[in-house]
Amino acid sequence: MKSCVDMACGTKMRLQKFKCWSPLLAIFLVTQSLWAAEVKILSLNTRFLKVPLGVELADDIESRLKKMPQAISDTGADVVGMQEVWDPKIRKNLVSALKALGYTYSVFKDQRSGAPRGLMGNGLLIVSKFPLDQSVSSMSFSDYTRKDEYLTYKGAIKTRVKLPDLGWTDLYNTHLGAITFDEDANEYVQEQEEIKLHQAKELADWIKATRTQSEMIMTADLNAHYLRFEDGRFGGKFSDVYFLLTYKKDGLTLVDTYRQINRGYFSSTFTFNAANPYVSRGSFSNIPSEVEDYILVSRSKRLSVIHSEVTFSGKEELISDHYGVLTTLKTVQ
Secondary structure: OOOHHHHHHHHHHHHHHHHHHHHHHHHHHHHHHHHOEEEEEEEEEEEEOEEHHHEEOOOOHHHHHHHHHHHHHHOOOOEEEEEEEOOHHHHHHHHHHHHOOOOOEEEOOOOOOOOOOOOOOOOOEEEEOOOEOOOOEEEEOOOOOOHHHOOOOOEEEEEEEEEOOOEEEEEEEEEOOOOOEEOOOOEEOHHHHHHHHHHHHHHHHHHHHHOOOOOEEEEEEOOOOOEEEEOOEEEEEEOHHHHHHHOOOOOOOOEEHHHHHOOOOOOOOOOEOOOOHHHHOOOOOOOOOEOOEEEEEOOEOOEEEEEEEEEOOOOOOOOOOOOEEEEEEEEOO
């Protein structure tokens, strides 16, 4: 057995080694933090629903278009994925105003057709303070959920963004089909639910086929709450669309940034809220309040979530029928 003197000497030596190494450990930890950069991502459905021939199907388009660029800039977002920027003139004005506020780069790929099917394109736009790859790919879903979706080519676009420390990162923006809520049956129309799930499967397959980088970020209006709607309420299991993109092994297994950092959703957390006047006056005023908008990222040690919040939800901040989702990511070399 070791004597008390031996043990005391051993303890003293270990303390001396710790004192020697602790400054080096501190330097390492500080250096690691200096190497990490923070990037803010915003997802927003703009509700700029203006169809060909100039017919406006949404409220206050002109006034919202005037204040939206500054509102986006005020969030501090570095990269913004937008949905429902349907009209080319609105898109041009939006891109120009945001460019003046520091969003130097923008991409879109609108697969419009001359026929009624797909006449409005996909409505997807990405703007960024960081360089965007101008080589943009897109996909359109093979089917549509509701009759009024016939005029659109909903789907997704993909580019790459050059983030600090992380470098080129795959960047996607998507919008799935809306579905009808049957008030008499107190449920969503099942046939439309099945089509939307098929859209999500097409999206997942396309992302798997087009990924080129180790890390990816996706801004999304999934038109799907994270929980199933059963027995007149949301609860129980994850919804099929959400599960496919976040947890299912043969899906995408992406991280829901808001859910991860906030350890779930509060029961009062919505991005499409019946209390929003733009919702209550719109064509979806009868659907239950739900989370529809997400920022999803790949699982990676080089890309971690440090903050996520719902934004544009205050009475004076409203700029759309959707609230935005703003996530802060830490990128590591």
